[in-house]
Amino acid sequence: MQRPTSVTVFGILNIVFAALGVLGLIASIALFFMPSDSNNPVIKIMHENAAYALWLKVCIPLGVLSCAALLAAGIGLLRLKPWARKLSIGYAIYAIVFGIVGMVVNFIFLVEPMVKEAQNQQGPEAAGAIGGAIGGSFGGCFGLIYPVLLLIFMLRPTVVSAFQSSAPSPT
Numbered sequence: 001m002q003r004p005t006s007v008t009v010f011g012i013l014n015i016v017f018a019a020l021g022v023l024g025l026i027a028s029i030a031l032f033f034m035p036s037d038s039n040n041p042v043i044k045i046m047h048e049n050a051a052y053a054l055w056l057k058v059c060i061p062l063g064v065l066s067c068a069a070l071l072a073a074g075i076g077l078l079r080l081k082p083w084a085r086k087l088s089i090g091y092a093i094y095a096i097v098f099g100i101v102g103m104v105v106n107f108i109f110l111v112e113p114m115v116k117e118a119q120n121q122q123g124p125e126a127a128g129a130i131g132g133a134i135g136g137s138f139g140g141c142f143g144l145i146y147p148v149l150l151l152i153f154m155l156r157p158t159v160v161s162a163f164q165s166s167a168p169s170p171t
Contacts, residue, residue, distance in 0.1 A: 004162050006153045007077050014074025014088065017146065021067040028060055041114055041132070052109040062098070066091065082163045088154045095147035103140035110136060 034040070036047035046053050069091050076084025111133040118130050153159060 002162075003080060004156075004158050006156070007080065007159055007162060010088065010150055010153060011074045011077030011084075013146070014070045014077060014091075014150075016074075018067045018071035018074060021063060021070065025060060025063045025067065028056065028063070031056070041117065042110060045110060045113055049109055052105075055105050055109070059102070066094065066098075080163065085154050085159065085163045088150055092147040092151035092154065096144060096151070099140065099144045099147065103137070106136060106140065 031043060031046060034043045036044065046056060069087055073084045073087040073091055077088060114133045115130065118127075118133075
């Protein structure tokens with residue numbers, strides 16, 4: 001059986017998103033070294049709210065593991081390894097659940113405080129706070145698109161059969 005095009009596409013995308021994830025992790029780590037007197041409301045909240053800072057500290061090692069899994073799955077998909085399809089499914093489920101949890105946490109610790117702050121302000125500061133809250137919410141939803149598509153495609157019958165036929169036959 002010929003390799004489904006979707007397997008090649010998702011193999012490449014897994015590798016690309018793993019690399020982008022590493023860049024995001026570097027940016028997240030840099031946030032911890034930003035001064036707390038910054039005008040950035042996210043940095044202020046992170047420094048003032050121990051629970052949110054802890055959340056970010058938990059997210060970083062989990063992000064490293066998920067990037068490693070995504071990279072390995074991408075390479076494995078390109079090599080048509082059966083474990084790579086399973087790892088991709090596992091990653092997709094993890095990313096969907098973690099993405100939803102992350103949106104809830106960000107809503108509690110970022111969006112609500114920013115909207116409350118915007119109610120006390122006027123002008124560009126208020127608009128920026130509301131725009132950031134709305135943008136962050138849409139960004140969280142947008143981030144769920146890839147893992148949902150990955151899950152759907154890895155469960156398609158043509159993909160399942162491609163990985164079954166590439167498995168070594170028992171002797």
